[in-house]
Amino acid sequence: MAAEAKIDQKVFSPPLQPIISLRGITKRFPGVIALDHINMDIYPGTIHALLGENGAGKSTLVKILYGIYTPDEGEILINNEPVTFTSPMDAMMHGIVMVSQSPQVIDRLTIAENLILSLKRYGYFATLGRIAREIRAIAKEFNVKLDPNIEVWKLSYTQKQIVEFIRAMLLGAKVILIDEALTYLPIEEKKRFYEFIKNFKERGGTVILITHKIYEALDIADMITVLRRGKNVGTLTRQEADIDKVRRLMFGERSKEITYERLPPGNPNGDLLEIKDLWVRGDFGEYAVQGVSLKVRRGEVFAIAGVAGNGQKELIQAVVRIRPYDRGKIVLEGVDLKDKSTYYLRVNGVGYIPDLPARYGVSIENTIVENIAVLPTYARGLIDWEKIRNLALKLIKEFEIKTPSPDTPVKFLSGGNIMKVLVARELNTATKLLVAYNPTRALDEATAIKVRKIIKDKVRSQGIGALIASEDLDEIFQIADRIAVMNSGRIVGVFDAEKAKREEVEKLMVM
């Protein structure tokens, strides 16, 4: 996002009494200190952003505030009273409610049914009618449209997040913890959420916003605290903060590497992947991809821009053959993929970075080494653990994955580092073609840029092709050689990246 963030004109001065104070909070995990004597004050009626690179300890801190973890040392004060949270229930009793990345809702039930389940205070005799009325009242107050009697599976991701917010409101939240929940939202929807949050703040609510996206913090926060390697390296007010200052705090020396300049172009050379009039069904049987045709050449990055939910996910899944397609053709190096399986692609040098890494890309109970060995590219029949362990060590070093050892179960890694394991493995697998969907979304700025550079280098030096769908236009403009815009299941425009104009692409995306 090259555009300078909007500065809130209102001069902000914190009230004297913090609502939450953290004193010397320390948390150790096997092999690492996740949080190292954190001190922090959060004032009522503010939006306080908690920034940090992948694995800085943000999520751990939030989990402590929400009673999921208990700190090894230190204490939490609420309105100057020490408290011990041992479960989220305790946190909720003190008015702290979390809105997480993955909405905690039951798909088969309606919104009202979901909320009645999670709200103890309605007791056993609450009627759906009453709760539906309350949901409508809150929705109206915050200016969103939401039918309480609709089943949750029919909702989009954003709408599910709104349900989470409404739950927090019904619980009478005073402090809302937002753990990367906005990261996955398209820009337009994000803006709607900002309104929602500001509205809440104006009513005296407090928001703690956890994010690795600096612009998100600069867009909306009043206070910004930066964590680095488990330490609080600085708290700034919005007036003091600017992008460079925050970057320096977050990344230290590495902040110099951050640039959004276009990476050097690839050298396209012959067709690699050809898609002809492809029709793919979505999860509910509708056609999510409607007659897409495109060609990816060797030595280029072909990027697909689009607002989430316009068929990119289904297209990508069809290309790697984990989703069937009804009509059309996918041809890789002259081979029709109709009768080929994902296995064929994997052993023939196709890397795949899926969306939601923990769900589709890694097995968190297994170790890093096992997560590599599971690809048939690296082991067939018998496993040469020594070889794979060495590869793991190489990738850990190359991608600066923070882990005590290659034999650590992936679940002990932070979200960003889990993503790095996935990206490292798949880039190493892709000797012909890389297929990716939002490959850097879970990564912090410095790492994301590094990953893009590695992808582009590989495309340039080894002549592989890359088909990357992304919702992040900065990413697309930085990495792409050609840009296609996808809207409602169709490709509505293809641009040469050098000549493409951001406004034109944006217009086609939301048309």
Place this chain on the structure above:
Amino acid sequence: MIIVRRVKPLPYWVVPVLALIIGILVAIIILYGISGGQIPPSDVLVSIGQGFLQPHLLAMTFILLSIVGVGLLVSFKGAIWNIGGEGQIYMGAMVTVWVVLFSPIAMMPGLLGAFTMKITYLILAMILGGFWAFLSAIPRAYLNLDEVPITLMMNYIAYYIVDILVRGPWHERKYGYLRTPTIPENSWFRTMVIRTKGQIIATTLSMELLIIMIVIFFVAWFLLRYTTIGLYIKVLGNNPNLLKSSGINVKLIILLALTISGAIIGIVGAGYVAGITHNLSYPVEEKSAQYGYTGILVAWLSMLELIAIPVAAYIIAALYNAGINMQILGAGGAAVVNVFIGSILITYTALIMISEYKVKFVIKRRRG
């Protein structure tokens, strides 16, 4: 009292050891209670103590339970809950009786030596056990139906198939019992007799079965440690989506996990007939030693660690033995064993929570 989620899991042996101790205490209380004080705790403890110190008596149970445990572990690692051990055992037992009594081979005595005969029925028991599990795996893999009720009901189908054979074509006509003829002695797994200083000690240890057990351990260890199939089974238990995006055929892995599990357990059927009963009698569902079910307890107590399977199997075999000792003492019938096993299993189920959660006692203090 508060309950907190553990960051670091407990060492895996803590829960089973606690379950054993508390479970035995519970069993003592139950036995004391229902006998109206007739079974004093000291008797129970002495029996259990003796039970553990008689390896020569519990060897057979130990070996067979270990093999069932390993078989179940293979499928449990993939989160495929094979409750069909009983059926797989009886399929193995059935084919063993067929081979040595009713097959074309049996019709020509002397065609195969004792060794070749044993190898033949062991292999066929593996195939039949594996096939029985494979039948339950098909609806699991292709229709995504829960394998628990399916494998469980397949046990009854196996029981009744054997019942039909025992009452019908395989019925021995000499005596009045509803059972098959006894299998010839050269196809038995002979148990060792130790002679020392004029003393003769009978054991239940069969060296052949012990070797088979060791081989199965090695194969299972190798499968889970060094082969991709083993790794895929483990990943299947954690995140099948990863298998899918890696290009692995998830259905095939489900089929393999259950089939391998059933094949290993099928061997127990051969061992059971050739090592213990030497015939099959009607009705098998009542005569069964139920190793297929007890094996589930062995697998659970091992916390799905291969190396702990023999330990768990030894403990359960010792409790079986203790139950027999109690019967000798006159304290209760065969059901005593079930009291032990039931109490331990239920304690285990209750305690498994503490491997994920920590119970803390905190005195809330105010800052002064």
